[in-house]
Amino acid sequence: xxxxxxxxxxxxxxxxxxxxxxxxxxxxxxxxxxxxxxxxxxxxxxxxxxxxxxxxxxxxxxxxxxxxxxxxxxxxxxxxxxxxxxxxxxxxxxxxxxxxxxxxxxxxxxxxxxxxxxxxxxxxxxxxxxxxxxxxxxxxxxxxxxxxxxxxxxxxxxxxxxxxxxxxxxxxxxxxxxxxxxxxxxxxxxxxxxxxxxxxxxxxxxxxxxxxxxxxxxxxxxx
Amino acid sequence: xxxxxxxxxxxxxxxxxxxxxxxxxxxxxxxxxxxxxxxxxxxxxxxxxxxxxxxxxxxxxxxxxxxx
Numbered sequence: 409x410x411x412x413x414x415x416x417x418x419x420x421x422x423x424x425x426x427x428x429x430x431x432x433x434x435x436x437x438x439x440x441x442x443x444x445x446x447x448x449x450x451x452x453x454x455x456x457x458x459x460x461x462x463x464x465x466x467x468x469x470x471x472x473x474x475x476x477x478x479x480x481x482x483x484x485x486x487x488x489x490x491x492x493x494x495x496x497x498x499x500x501x502x503x504x505x506x507x508x509x510x511x512x513x514x515x516x517x518x519x520x521x522x523x524x525x526x527x528x529x530x531x532x533x534x535x536x537x538x539x540x541x542x543x544x545x546x547x548x549x550x551x552x553x554x555x556x557x558x559x560x561x562x563x564x565x566x567x568x569x570x571x572x573x574x575x576x577x578x579x580x581x582x583x584x585x586x587x588x589x590x591x592x593x594x595x596x597x598x599x600x601x602x603x604x605x606x607x608x609x610x611x612x613x614x615x616x617x618x619x620x621x622x623x624x625x626x627x628x629x630x631x
Numbered sequence: 632x633x634x635x636x637x638x639x640x641x642x643x644x645x646x647x648x649x650x651x652x653x654x655x656x657x658x659x660x661x662x663x664x665x666x667x668x669x670x671x672x673x674x675x676x677x678x679x680x681x682x683x684x685x686x687x688x689x690x691x692x693x694x695x696x697x698x699x
Binding site: 438440441442443527528529530531532535552553554555556558559560571572573574576577579580582583585615617619622624626627628629630631 | 663673
């Protein structure tokens with residue numbers, strides 16, 4: 409337990425609740441910039457039962473934001489590199505890595521049985537496929553999106569990403585991204601995920617959006 | 632009437648504006664990744680033309696992102 413001693417100094421963290429985090433099953437789809445930040449924070453803060461899914465291989469262009477990679481990982485399967493690094497950070501974790509590109513044919517089976525499904529993929533088409541499966545299977549779904557100097561996250565319980573976005577959004581333009589921006593959004597979303605898994609119910613079915621240029625954090629309730 | 636749009640308050644707005652009217656007034660295109668709230672509550676796109684804004688409303692316009 410010494411690895412969690414600083415976390416357990418928090419007055420609002422009940423030990424029994426904290427220990428329950430290890431029993432929670434979390435699926436992270438996509439372990440690029442967002443997925444690597446989120447998986448790191450979960451695994452090192454007690455959420456130790458993770459399944460990670462990705463199909464990409466490591467490229468040097470990943471390194472400005474994908475904090476678990478090194479130059480020598482180039483060409484390797486990303487899920488395997490991420491799994492190995494997460495286990496190096498917490499050997500008590502159980503990491504199931506799946507080398508898979510999600511699509512309509514495999515997503516329903518994939519999302520079943522998890523306490524939380526996290527969308528960390530890098531495109532709207534996949535995000536909408538995951539959102540539909542989570543809605544159909546009543547799976548709690550944390551959506552995260554970031555590029556440019558903006559990003560948002562939302563933990564859907566009674567609502568769905570499909571309430572705010574439809575297939576027209578697939579045509580939206582892509583921007584570049586600076587690594588810390590991915591870190592900002594991923595860190596905020598990780599806080600929400602851990603708090604939710606601890607049993608806190610505030611912040612659900614709300615869009616949280618941060619624009620670095622205006623330094624504006626916007627909160628929207630989906631009623 | 633007075634509206635607060637993206638944290639900026641102005642009294643310049645005509646009475647009876649709908650959300651779509653506000654977008655037209657400010658020459659903003661309702662692209663599919665534009666998401667809007669009024670007084671902190673998300674408004675579905677299908678209500679942009681019918682949701683009438685009131686004096687003092689606070690409107691946020693955000694452009695959601697798809698990267699990861």
